[in-house]
Structure formats: C-alpha cells, structure tokens
Amino acid sequence: MGNLTFSQSINAYDLLITEIMSDPSPVVGLSEDEFIEIYNNSSAPIILSKTTIQIGSRLFIPDSFLLEPDSFIVFWDDKIPTLKNNGDSLKILHENKVIHRVDYTPSMHDSDFKRNGGWSIELIDFKKPCLINGNWNSSINSSGGSPGKPNDLEKELTAPQLELNSYCPKNDSQLSVVFNVPIESLESIYEYNLQFNKAIINIPKLDSGSIDSILITHAGTCYEAPFQEINLKYGLPLNPDSGNIVINEILFNPDENGHDFIEVLNASDKPLDLSKLSFCKRNENNLLESPFKLSYSPFLLLPNEYCVVCPDKKWLSNTFPKAINIIESSIPSMNNDAGKVVLLTHSAKIIDEVNYLENWHYSELTNNENVSLEKLNPTSLNISSNWSSASSSENYATPGYENSNFIALETTINYFKIANSIITPNADGYKDQLIIQYSLPNVHWTAKINVINYFGTTIHTIGGNMLLGKNGTIHWSGILQDKTIINPGIYALEIHAYNLKTQEKTQEKRTFYVNGTLK
Template sequence: MRPIIFILHFVFLISSYGQLTEDFSDGNILANPIWSGDTSKFTVANQILQSNSRVVSDVFYISTPNQITGDAQWDFWINLQFSTSSANYTDVFLASDSQNLTKTQNGLFVRIGNTKDEVSVYELRNGVQKLLLDGQDGKTNNKEIRIRVTCEDILLQLWVDYDGGTLFQNEGSTNTYRTGAGYFGILVKQSTASFHQKHFVDDIYAGPLIKDTLVAQVTQVDLSADDQVQVTFDDVIVNTELTKYTLSNGYGSPDNVTSDLNSNKVLLSFSAPIANGTYTLRIQELLDIKGNRGDTTVAFTVIKAIKPKSGDLLLTEIFADPTPSFGLPEEEYIELYNNTTQALDIENCTFSDGGTPALLPKTVLMPYSFIILTKAGNESLFSGYGQTIGLTGFPALNNTGDNLEIRNSQGELVDAASYSEAYYHSDTKKLGGYALERISYSTACADIDNWSASKNTSGGTPGQQNSLFGADPDQDPPQIQSHYFLNTQELRITLSENLKENLAKDLANFELVETSENPINIITNSIEKTLTLTFASPFELNTIYHLLIKELEDCKGNTLQNTVVLVITTTSAHEGDILINELLFNPKEDGVDFMELYNNSDKYLRLSDLLLARYDKVERKDEKQMTYLDYILHPHHFLALTKDTVTLKSQYNTQHILQIASLPPMNNDAGIVLLLDQNGIILDSVPYAETQHFELLSDVSGVSLERTNYSGKSYNPMNWHSASTSAGYATPGFQNSQFLDLSKQNNSYTFVSKTFSPDGDGYEDLLALHYQNEENGYTANGYVFDLAGTYIHQPINMKILGTDGLLSWNGILSNGTKIPVGNYVLLLETFNLNGKVDKKKLAFSVVGLF
C-alpha cells in the first residue's frame, strides 16, 4: 500500500477559465481585460500602470477575473519609487475569492515591501493571513523588480530578479494543496503625500506554467584577466563538481572554477595567459537553477585590446562645415583609424579642440578599422556608414580652422591636426559640404601636404577608406617659386611644396655662394610653404647673389641636388626709373588690353612695390596692387602686363609678358594711366588718345601706342606713335617698333635719320629731329620745301622746346595725303624771348613705295 503523505501547507485550488496577459500598451484598464475596483485611482502612463491616488493613508485596488487549472505561473514587473514600510507596500493577488481585494477571505498574494522591505508570499484562509515564502530583507526600496511565482503539482516557488530583468534567483519553495479562487489584482497601501503616485506595475502574466526544459546557454565570454575567462549564462547556474569545463588550443580544464551564489557567471582560472585567437569551450553536466542539466559548447575569439599610444589612433577625416550637403548628413563628425595590428581600448580617450575634452565611452576598435565620432544624438545619422559614437561635449568644429587633439586615458597625446581653409586646396570645396581627408597614414609630410578636400561625390567617406588614401602622384622634387628680401639680412624663399623638416632646418643645407656664408637661423612656415633665412652679414642693395641649396627633398622622397638660385636685392623706384612704354587700350573684338613697362634705370625693381591706376577727371581711381607678384624687372628690360596672356600670345608676337589680376580700365577713346609706388607717389603718368594714332590707319582696333624714346616726356603726344604694320601693330614685352635711339645724336639740331618712309612698316616711319639747347625758352617753326623751293608743308608750328628733346612728323600733308617720294629741305627757325633767332636748313629724303 502506498504511504500517506501529510501536506504541511495549504494553497488554493486554482481552477481556471484561461490566462491573463497585460502590458497596458492600449493605455486602458477598462477593456481587454476589464479591470474593476478603484479604477479612478490608477492610470496608464507610457504604457505602464501607475497609482493615481492622492489620498493620505489610503488603501485601493483593481482586479480582473482569472482562473487557472493545473500548474500555474505568475509574472509581473514592479517599481516602487520610495522606501517601503509597514504603511507603504503593494500586494499583488495571484488568486482571490473576491473581486474586492480588501474583502478577500481565501487567496494567495505577493507582498512587496512591509517592515522588512522584502518580497514574500502569503496565503489567506478564512480571512487568516499566513506567510508561506519569505524573501531576502532590504531589497524593495526604490527598485525595479521582476517577480515570478510558479506552482507545479504541489510545489510553490518564488523567483525574483532584483534588477528588473529575467535572471531570476530562487527565494524559496513550499509544498501545498489547492483550493479555489477567481480574481487577479493589485492592492496598494500608502500613507503620506510623498508616497503618492509612485507605484508602477507592468508585464503581467497569469496562466499555465511555462516550463523551462532547456539547460542554461552561454550568452557572453569575457577575458577578465590575462589567465581568466568569465562565462555568462542566460540563467542562474549551480556550480557543482560534476560540471566539467574544457578549453581548446591546449588549455584543457581550468585550475579553478568560482561562482557567486545565485549568479549566472562562472570564472575559469588557467595556469597560463589566454593568447589572442579563436577558442571552443566545452561544458559538460551543466546544471542551472531550474534543474535543467546538459552539455553545451561555445566558440569565442579573444582579442586583447591595448591602450593607444602616439601613432596608434589617427585622425583621418574632419567634417567641419557640413553645409551645403552633397549627400552626407548636415552634422559635423571626425573619423579615427586604428593603425595597428591589435585591438585598441579607447575607453576614456578624449577628443578636444582646446576646450573641455569629450570623453569616449567603453569601446574597442578592431585592427585597421575606422570609427566615427559625432555629437550625442546624431549617432543614427552616421551608423549606416560604420561604427559610430555620439559624444556628449563634442566640440563645435570651426569652419575656417581648428586645433584638434586625441589623447589616451592617461592624457598622453595620441594624434593631432591643426587644419585651416588652406588644407582644402580648393577655393570651391572650402566653402562647405566637403570633408578634409588624410592622404597617408604614415608620412614625413607637413600636415598641409597630407590633407585635402575629399574627392568623393557625396563630400566625404565616413567609416570607410578615404577617397584620397595613397592618392599622391607627386614625383617632382620641390622647386623654388620666388624669393623676397624682407630686409638687408633676411631672405624669404617660397617653394612649390614643403621640404623634409630635417632639411628645411639644416643651416648647412643653404649657402650664399659669393660669401660662402650659411644662414644663422631658419624659420619654416608649412602653410605658406616658405623658408625665411637670416644671415649674419647684410646684403648689398641692387646686387645679384647666388644661393646654393644642397638638397631639395620633399616628404615623398623626390630629391634635387645642388640647386643654385639667383637672388637679387632690389631698390626703390623713383620718377624716370620705370616708364609706361606701350599701351593697347583699344584691343581687337576678341582681344585684351595690355600695358608695357620699361626699366629705364640700372636698378633691379620689384613689381610688388608698384601700383597701377588711372585718372578720371581729377580723381585717382582703380588702384591695382601687385603685391602678390614676386617679379623683378631687370635694368633696361621690358615687361608687358595683361589679364590674359593666352589671348595676348595668340594675337601678337610676345616676349616678356606677365598675367595679373586686372589692369585699370582704359577707355577706347582717351584716358590717363598712372604708375605709382606703394606710397602713392607718381612714377609715370601717360595721357593717351585715339587721335594720337597714325592718321592714315583706317582701323586702330588692336593697334598699340608706342613710346618713341625714353628721354621724351610721357605727356608729349609727339613722343608716341602707332606700332608698325611690320611688327604686327604691337610689341608686348620687347623694344618698340617706333623706338628712336637719341643717344647717337651729337649736334644741336639733327635728324635721327636723314631718310624716312611713312608707310607704317615700323622702319623709319617718322621724320624725327633731335634737338639740344643750352637753355630753355626756345620756340620752333619748321617748313618743308622741295628742291625747286616750292613750299610743301609746315610740320612744326610754334613748338616750345626744352633743353633736350625730339620733334617728329609722320609725313601727312595738310590735305591728308602722304608726302611724295623725293628730296626735301626742312627750314628750321628757332627764337627765344630775348630776341635770339637761329635758322638752319636740314636736308632729308622720303623713300619707299606707297
């Protein structure tokens, strides 16, 4: 006969009509399911049931029908946001024989709180309350708690996760028998106002037992120390001697296995450090808290992350000006790159622009991987591009430039970038919408040579290899572009690209050939690509020197040996030193203006010391600085200035021409152009007019006015003439076609040439008379006669003469025709106010076919 077992505890027959599932997602307690009782004293906020009574010392409830047949399970989440006590607790009725929970005679409930601040299970039988399961004390104050009660056969068990999750620990069990009840409900007891509206309940389940028949599974494997592996399960496990752990790769069984009570973590200690690699952990005879036993296997990879040091973690992309967008989110970001073969632990690394640093959270960056840093809240905008962190305190990146730093958790500088608009190398892309990309991760180049605007059509490559990575086709060594003496001891050199730092600062790499002298100091400017050399001995003015640079090598290894640079000390220009020598003010329809300068001195003159301008009535206007031009005009050399050298070359023979930003506007009919020094002092002034052109030219478009000699006054119309036909109507950058060399004349009144041919071919087109007087004040008249004595023309009419000058005639008679070929005499009469009169006959010939 079977033994009779006497049951020591009684519980209710839980006969059921169904199950209850309630998460309050509909925001309603009056339907689906229907709750009754003190419904006005409860509300639903954010899909969570919340108490809503403001009555002091109140007891209130809600309940809903619920009956369960057979094995049962009750789950719910509760959060009491106060310190529980005997006057402030909550009872969750798993079963009650009354809809009104305050009148329950027979039932089962879980009390959360009370004097001991515990989770406990009570029964009510005939109105008498009895403690069945007593949970841990001091666990219910201001906490999220998830509770599960199970009844299987006659075994009643209490499970609690005091962190509000699903990692339950067993708080006790008891044997019982069953009796009937028909309602599930929540009863709140509260005292003063400080406890009001602070009871929250959610995720309710009351129904058939959901049996857990699977052994606990591994959810995570961590390396807690070099020789320790921590295994985390999805349930509390029971660490017994029967459980066997075996690690692959020759490690075998651990030397020690430890686990805290009611824990889901096991610590395995080995005698040797765990190396990087992929492992398999085999677990046999595992027993979890639900009594499930079995074997399991988990594979995991060990990658030991190290703290970054200098050069390990690189700044590779900067998106400082996201507007306008070409495809990227309109928010700022930077990109970091792990430049090592090891994982980097970047927790507590900082990013700053000199202000309060932004702290990086716990993060591991895998080898040769990128991570995007942006402002907290923008993570979702960039997560599709790759691993992203949103930083609280992410600094605002200045559009025009900033100094960025990445430091490790010890405060050591890991990488930095000091960018400016020049880093874009593009006047268009610097306006916004394009990221700065690092070109090379390992280079000897200065920062400005290793960054540029992205060439990706969307504006950048966050989280990916940069569009410019390795894109450096430069195979040319640095070139000297210009030089400039700052004073008598400092020489500034501008290069096409920066030198390697060690060469740029090597005093012995630079030598002045004439004196065999090395500089005593060198200042580098990688942004401007300049070197400023200081010498101990002063330079002589207006002198040519030769600077030997022994090695010109850029950061890519392109090298040029023993380069000799011509450097010239210049002096200031004065009136007469530099002349406006030729003007094209009425260009062809598709042509451009130009202005030619001539250095009429023995000085070396720097173009950047000069200005161009024009007079408009009595006002000086349109001053054009040339400080950006580092050009030296040598003694007795020509230089034509224009805004379009390509067009000028296509229309004329040219020699020394230079493109500048713009010339002062020159009207086609007439105007006055000026050449000034930096102090605004006039060095030359030329009034010009269309009427100064050779009279027989049918079209003067595209024909320049040329100065005929350097000693004549610039304002004298007779010192200017149309460029010759044979020269192509202009001579930009070389000697004028109508130039007359007066230096060969010795007599007081002599022809430059005794023959002339007014045919516009550029050769002897003018009859030019050079005069020299012992004093000023003479006036001249000149009359042309043929050999028969017949009067032909008066080319000189009351001309006031100086002490030295030139009188010229283009051969045009009063009736507008040219003087015929033949031999002629010029009768020249000169007189002054003192009554001195001089007459001279000078023979000349008109030659040619016209």
C-alpha cells in the same frame, strides 16, 4: 587600442587633406556640418593620434584610430575647430613636420553658385598633393560632397612647370625667392629655409647700392618637374620716386577672350620693389579710383628691366609667345577709346601717368584689336607723338621686353638732329615716325620746320611756330596736310629756330629718306 602604442614614421604626403566643407549652408544633400576628409596615401596603417591637425592657429589631436592604406576618415564639426567661410590654412603635422598643407579659399569653387554654400571642394590629383592652383574644385556629387568616399573629380593632371614667380631681398642678409608651386628642395651654395612656395636664402651682407647674384642650380617640388638653373641678380630695393618707373606699353583693346596689360620699365639706376606700387585710373572728375597692387609678393625690378602686369598669364603667353617677365595680377579696366592710367605708391605719390587716346595708334591701321601702344622713348613725355602702335614684326606687342619702336636718344647733340634718317610709314609699327631730337643752349626757343622735296619745294610744315624746351623730341608720322602719306624718296627738313628772349637765330637742314614702293 593598447596595441597601437608602437612608434611610426609618417613622411610628407603619407596623409592627405582631400575634401573640405567650410560652408555647409544652404544644405544641398548632406547634413549641415563642416568637415575635413583625410586619406591614407601610404602603404602602411597610420595611427591618427600621432598626428596634429592645425586649422589656422588652432590645433586638435584626433582620437587613436588606425587608418588603413587607401582609406578615408572624415572629421565633422563637432570634432574640429570652426572652418572659416572665407578661407584658412589647414595642416597635418607629425613631430613638428608638415605632412600636408592646403590653404583653401572660396575661389577654389568653379562657380558663384557653389561658392554660395552647400558644396565641398575636392582634391583632384592625389599624386600632386602640394599643387593648389587647378588641383581643387567644387564637388560634382549631387549631395554637395562625397565625405568618406573617393572623390568624383579624382584624376591625374598635366604637371605644371616649376617657375620662379618673384624674388627680392628681405633685408641685407636674406633673399626671398617665391615659386609658383610649393618647394621641397633647393640647390644653392648658401643655406636656406623653405616656407611652402617660398625659399629664404641667407646671402652675404649687401651694401646699399651694390648688386650681387646667386645661382640656383635646382629646385624640386612634390612631383616630377623640369627646372632650368637660374642666376638671380639682386640689390637692396630703394623707395621709388617720380619718373623712376615708367608706364612703357599698354594694351587696352584685347580680343573678346583677352585681357588688358600694362608694362613698366625701371628707368632709374637703382633696384625697386614693385609690390610697393599700384595702378589705378582716374574717373570723369579726375579723381583716383581703387588701386590695384602690381604684386602681392615683393618683386625686384633691376635698372633697365621690364615687367608686364596682366590678369591672365596663360592668355598673354598664348597670344604673344615672346612675352616674358609677367606678373599675373589684376589691373584697372581700360576703355578702348580713352583713359587715364596712373602708377603710384601706397601713399598716393604719383610715379607716372598716361592719358591715352585711341587715336595714338597709327592712323592707317584698320583694326586695333590686340595691338599695343608703345612708348618710343621711355624718358620722354607721355604725349601722343611719343607713343605708337607696336610693330607687326613683333605680333603687335612686346610685353616684358624692349619696345619694337624704341628710340635711344643721344645725350650730346647741338641744336637739331634726326634720330632715324630712314622712315617707313606703312602701318607696320616699325620706323613709322620721323624723330627729331633737339638740345638747345637755353630756353625761349621757337621753331618752324618745313619738309622739302628733291626740287626744294615745301610740301609740308611740321610745326609753324612751336615753343620748344631746352631738350626734347618732335615726332612726325609722315602724313601730309591733305591726309595722304608721303611718297618714298629723299627729302630734307628745313629748320628755322628763333630765341624770343635773346633774338638768337639758327637755320639747319637735315636730310632723311622715306622707304617704300614707288607708286
């Protein structure tokens, strides 16, 4: 082998890890040995002793062997460090450069049966070697694997789009940007360091409370993938406090192939990191169950921005095509009839909590499947009157963007005001409820609110003797005492308010209109 001492250049993906057997027991048809298969993906012979193979933190240098183009070599467990059954990182290195990297996990197997052992996992598309998700699967060879032979699964896959997963300042001088696939190049005015699917960008020093931005004009991966330039706004994330982030929309009754989702809104004036938060639910004893992190990577949510968390991004996008700002992550399962969803920090500080009921949906809807519940005003209480079914005009859900029933409340009002003077209680989720906003000079006020028709006759009482706070909202669905829906026409609210402590009184009349087809 003395003639193999010439120098050679080995570029990225000239050598590929193409098959991994990390758990050979129980034996299917091969020997009970772990192995790694490597393929020469270049057009020239490669001397393997010029490379190093890294398994986790352990290294080994192959013997001096000339691997011809379009050829395989198998390293069995007597040559390599132990492969962990629960997954590890494998790298082929040359002169401190990564030639190919695969972070394997048992979840790459397509079934629990093969995940149990005896089956290898194989690379599917050799032309997209950096792609991990969807590009590895269990061998279909009847022996449990095909070491040293072409993979039975090999085929060309449809290239996934290159997308931004998340971003967040790592400190006051570095921005971490995470993509859905490994990144090979980036175009920005700032210096950066690439780490698999992450870019660490050196940014101008941030002050606490300031917001800056960076333009990324291009990003490239190991295959042709279109990329649209993005302008990322960022600021140093602060620790979330109660009410800073609110649960703003929930879907708990998806179709049989679908998934629940939970949307959150940053209702504060500061950037927050969603990876510091978890969802959980309460059991029948009102105790908190297992937490589900919103994101396993730092995920920056700026003030007044929305984000939706769902276990299946593809299903969510297909079912609700306008869905944006999606985190694909597991969430607590939510019952169709009722449930208690909690948003909290890792130290169990509760940020928000919703105790929902199915009857919060609009009562005239005949089917609540794939219909979300939206919060009408994000900063108001989590009570039934502040939640409603999403509008039919938005396909009954608004994941990742402003709710179809959003009501912006005025901050300067005297006593009582109708926030929406026209209602259409027709079960389409749009302006189905009358919103009465109040702001009182002090506490201890009660109110009686009557609905009167054009002739001055009281046809309904919204509240007979309601105890009010200093500020708040009152919601009415347009359903009368006899369970019928109010007819279209012009109506008025007759409001009688009384302060139990000071004996102050006020009486107001506010007009509103019910839109619809006259019967």
